[in-house]
Amino acid sequence: MATFRFHDIYSSTVKAHDKTDKGTSEDLYKHINPRTLDVYADLVLVFKYKQPTLKGVAVSKPEYEKKTLAAYQDVLIRLTRVGLQYETRPSGDDTLLIFILCPWAVLKREATRASINDWLAGVKVADTSETEQLLQPAKERDQSLDQLSEADRIRLMSDLITNMPNEGGAGIHPSHHDYVESILPLHDKAFNKSWLKSWSTKWKVNEQDLSRVRDHYGEKVAYYFEFLQYYLQWLAAPTALGVLVHTFGSSFSIFYGVFVIIWAVFFTETWKRREKELALLWKVHNVSKTEMRRPSFKGTMAADPVTGDMVPFFSPWKRWTRKLLGIPVVLGGALALTTVITAVFGIEVFLTIYYDGYLKEYLIYAPMVLYSLAIPNVAAICKSISYRLTEYENYETRGSHEYHLMQKVFIFNALTSYMSILLTAYVYIPYGPQVISTFQNYGISFSSATIDPHMLQNRLKAFMITTQAISFATETIVPWLTRRAKVQAVKIQKEVAEKLNRDTHEDGSLTVLEDSEDAKKFLKRVKKQVDLPEYDVNEDYAEMVLQFGYVSLFSVIWPLTGLCAFINNWVELRSDAAKISYNARRPIPSRTDTIGPWLDNLQHIAWFSSLTNASILYLFHGTIDSTDSHGPRLGLGMLLFTLLVSEHAYLALRMVVGLILDSLPTEAELDVRRREFGVKRSWLSRAGDAIGYGSAGGVHGLAKRADETPDLSAQLENDFGVQAIRSNLKTN
Structure with missing residues (x-):
């Protein structure tokens, strides 16, 4: 399964943390009650801790070790700050596997926050009762997450990890952290097997x-x-x-x-x-x-014209200027790719059809070899240029x-094809x-x-x-x-992992006991x-x-x-x-x-x-x-x-x-319109009650009020307006 209970793995292993992390992990385990709290470890953060240089600058081993430990502790602090828990295990290849655990209460909080954001952005239509439920205090709100899919759960966890701190996240993103190599969810073996079996036996x-x-x-x-x-x-x-x-x-x-x-x-x-x-x-x-x-x-801090909050801002005019500056680069890359393809095409036509000289039987394969060598390199350069330009456009x-990046990449792919x-x-x-x-x-x-x-x-x-x-x-x-x-490489890695899992002296940084067979299989996977x-x-x-x-x-x-x-x-x-x-x-x-x-x-x-x-x-x-x-x-x-x-x-x-x-x-679309109509009718009904139009509200309330209006014909008999109308009609 893609999920496992924290205590199932923890009870059979002692955590492979450094000394500073050991106390935190033991305290964490004491607060976990396996009967009342389900903790999932669907996300794994790969922490790369062995690098010869740091941002291209050579550093000494003690200095690098100090920086690595500081970065590792910073990751754990950020995770803890947003309510996530963790368990770290060595992978045997100069990396640590940090299994990120999300308590049920934290998941409820993030699901509620996401629901409110969706409602405010118009992603979903919420009726009156749903709206009131969302706006209730957290303790009084219905905390059921039965409708939350596995994809939603993993997405909420990932957003909580990667979003910026000012947006409620931990601010840990692989592309902007020197030590975080990647963050990935785990495959569900049972689901994948069932999925492939189902699709392979169906035509549609x-x-x-x-x-x-x-x-x-x-x-x-x-x-x-x-x-x-x-x-x-x-x-x-x-x-x-x-x-x-x-x-x-x-x-x-x-x-x-x-x-x-x-x-x-x-x-x-x-x-x-x-x-x-x-x-x-x-x-x-x-x-x-x-x-x-x-x-x-990247943007300069400026006041939001709507909310007044200080947020990063980047001028659209600057972005359009950068787009215009990138057009010659894209055209130049497209021209270079076109030139290479045209040259290879011309050589192929000449050698295959017109050339009838020495070593023709071997030379006819030269264009294919030239194409195989040139196109991937040129295409890789074009793709790299696309990434850099899109990043520059900010x-x-x-x-x-992603939209603008894929548009550039598609141009080069279409030319190649x-x-x-x-x-x-x-x-x-x-x-x-x-x-x-x-x-x-x-x-x-x-x-x-x-x-x-x-x-x-x-x-x-x-x-x-x-x-x-x-x-x-x-x-x-x-x-x-x-x-x-x-x-064979896996066997070597296994031998290295076994060496890392041996008990060390008291002055060592790792204290690991023998894993159970289930834990070994899980970690191997x-x-x-x-x-x-x-x-x-x-x-x-x-x-x-x-x-x-x-x-x-x-x-x-x-x-x-x-x-x-x-x-x-x-x-x-x-x-x-x-x-x-x-x-x-x-x-x-x-x-x-x-x-x-x-x-x-x-x-x-x-x-x-x-x-x-x-x-x-x-x-x-x-x-x-x-x-x-x-x-x-x-x-x-x-x-x-x-x-x-x-x-x-x-x-x-x-x-x-x-x-x-x-x-x-x-x-x-009709279903959405029906729900929107129901929401509007509900709100009109409540508004009608508030201003005295009756329980029906809206147009029905107005009609009811008109029916209850007393007859005014007797009171208007001496009205000046009525007399004027009658006089005018008699004259005409």
Whole structure:
């Protein structure tokens, strides 16, 4: 299980603390009653205490030891200050494992605080009774946490640790602490096993399955799996039509190209609707308003114009200035990446098709080797530049920081994925013969080669098959092989751990007794999880969005592109579950009401598909299957007209579909409206009672009061206004 009771581990071991921590730990244990207080240890803080230098400056061993002990004690003090408890164990690899324990009372406090913040931010609709319950004193408030999911519990603990002290947190964040390597929750082995077994025996994942993932891993991970499932279902249409067109139709089908554009519009617009529906169902609508400030956010202290409190402030004008300064850097990185891809592409074409000289059978592999060596390094540099630029832009919340970071990263990923196909379609096939003819005029001879759209189809096939096969291997097979290769290293670590667990002399810093077998197994499992890489859901989103680009942008070239994507995604839905369960650390649950920047990227790709499909069909339709085939059409005026018509048709269709879908409320929206109406009616009723409109309140109270008003006709018989009206009517 991912949770264990503190006394179960503590009763079989003596804590591996230094002398200053020993008394604190023993006092802590005395106050724990295993029958009345459940203490969970779902989060592990990895404290790295052996470093040769400190921030690049060499220090002596005694000085470094002093700084390390001070940092370690500071971490424990911060945890204790916010009400958390802990138990420290050595991991055997120059790190300490600090199991962070959250008492039930502290968890109740944080859950109540989060509920109040959600209510104030409009994340959830609270009726009158719920509101009054939230505003009651803590001792009188209902303390039941039966509805709190495991993901919510871990998220509240993580926020309590990482939030800044002025926001009620301990202020411990791995990215801003020299000794804290990471903070991770522990995997629940039973849940992972049940999850994989359930998903591997089903063709379709249902709502209940996704709810289980949400309750365990949080909304951010659940959104990804819902998106993957939703995308898989929508892929059925281009898959079926693509198979029919490939079997019975012709290459570069206009019908299929138009269908793909329409399909991309409906998919992106309906997903926006589904995204909002999930936010309402999962009660995370407007959750971005509750985001805390990033630890790395830097600003000058200034008075808040609304509250008057002194808070860090960073001018939006400065941020926009930094964004503008970063544009040339991003463009330069994109140009460098494009140059490398273009050079490799040109060498590949020359050696594969035209070169017929010495060592050709070996030289044809040179571009692939060059690409493998150059692209990862260039891409890593571009990604590093993206991180630095985003950090320089200084965003206040994690959501805004992640959004702008992923936008930059996606630009480089798209160039890496699509540039070769774009060069083939718009440069090599249309203008290749002219370039070759020019070289031949200068006396440079080439081997005879036919340049036709078949090359474009072969390149797309290679990308769809090899890219997805490599992705599957790197996500599942390679990690499994890596773990097998580390068996000997694990044995060595075990021997080191056994040495560390031996009793030392009185002047030693550790006093450890032999662990029980259950404790040994548990600690061994924790160490394995610490060694796993962190899981980043954005990497999986990037893979799916790039694949959506292959289908929407280029499947008119090879209609079976959708079939390849469909098969891959059915496997991906299961393999990603296995990756999270066994090949990566358990992610800290995070709330969100959207898939973030990837929705905008989907819409950008859908818009670009209206240009690529129109231009590819204009250039290559009818150039393969007909007996009187000809080369690509190169009329620039007609091509621009085709692009203009296609883009405007796309924009019009997207607007119409969006308007229609927005006018059709979902059941989740209706449910929220019903609850909002109930809250308003309740408050109007109470307001009516307060001002004397009766128990009905509102309009009903006014109607009741009108019915009870006495007849005034007799009193108005001599009224001046009545006499004037009668006189005027008689005159007219």
